[in-house]
Amino acid sequence: MxxxxxxxxxxxxxxxxxxxxxxxxxxxxxxxxxxxxxxxxxxxxVPATHQMPQIAQPVAAAPAQTEAAAPVAAPADENSKYITIKSPIIGTFYRKPSPDKPLFVEVGQSIAEGDVLCIIEAMKLFNEIESEVSGKIVKILVDDSSPVEFDQPLFLVDPS
Structure with missing residues (x-):
């Protein structure tokens, strides 16, 4: 397909x-x-033995996604105490809802489950990415307006 x-x-x-x-x-x-x-x-x-084809064209989006919040996984090494919030889709990462609005989250900010962390634009749809965990933003791993891949780490969250 x-x-x-x-x-x-x-x-x-x-x-x-x-x-x-x-x-x-x-x-x-x-x-x-x-x-x-x-x-x-x-x-x-996709099963691990197959690779998903990459989108070769620019992708776009609109505020959306409420049920499919970002997958969460624990990273290794010095960040093992943090939870990694990953991109659920391929698209363009945005830290704010529009150029004249404030950022959704900043480093050091406390977040609760269900808080909107960012928007990922995919196929001319803006998908709001909500937190599935509560904690404090330790690091933002992606620059604003950058392309992101499926399962790419976006944020590090300290759950304590």
Whole structure:
């Protein structure tokens, strides 16, 4: 399945009014959820033996994603006491909702579960990435307006 087919599937689901569609093929699993604000989220899961094709074109987005918050995992080495919040999708990372608005979070700021940490723009949809943990932001690992990959670390959070 190529990127054009995925984009067409997203458009079809958005127009159909369905709230959730799941598609499973040999090496790809896609879930498309539409929310009350007509937002769409795509989650790709590929077995470790296969690689997901990279998007070769610029990607865009709009405030959305409420249910599919960022995956959380613990890193190694000196950061092992911190929780890593990773990108759930491929797209462009934004630290604020618009150029004239304040940042969602800053280093040293305390966050609660459900707080919006950033926006990732993907396929002309802005997906709000919410925290699945409470704690304090220790480090922001991505620059504003930078492209991010699926499962790329975005934030380090001290849960204590």
């Amino acid at each position: 190529d990127i054009k087919e995925i984009q067409n599937l997203i458009k079809f689901v958005a127009k159909s009014g369905a709230s959730e569609v799941k598609l499973e093929m040999d090496d790809i699993k896609i879930t498309i959820r539409t929310g009350s604000e007509s937002d769409t989220t795509i989650v790709h899961q």
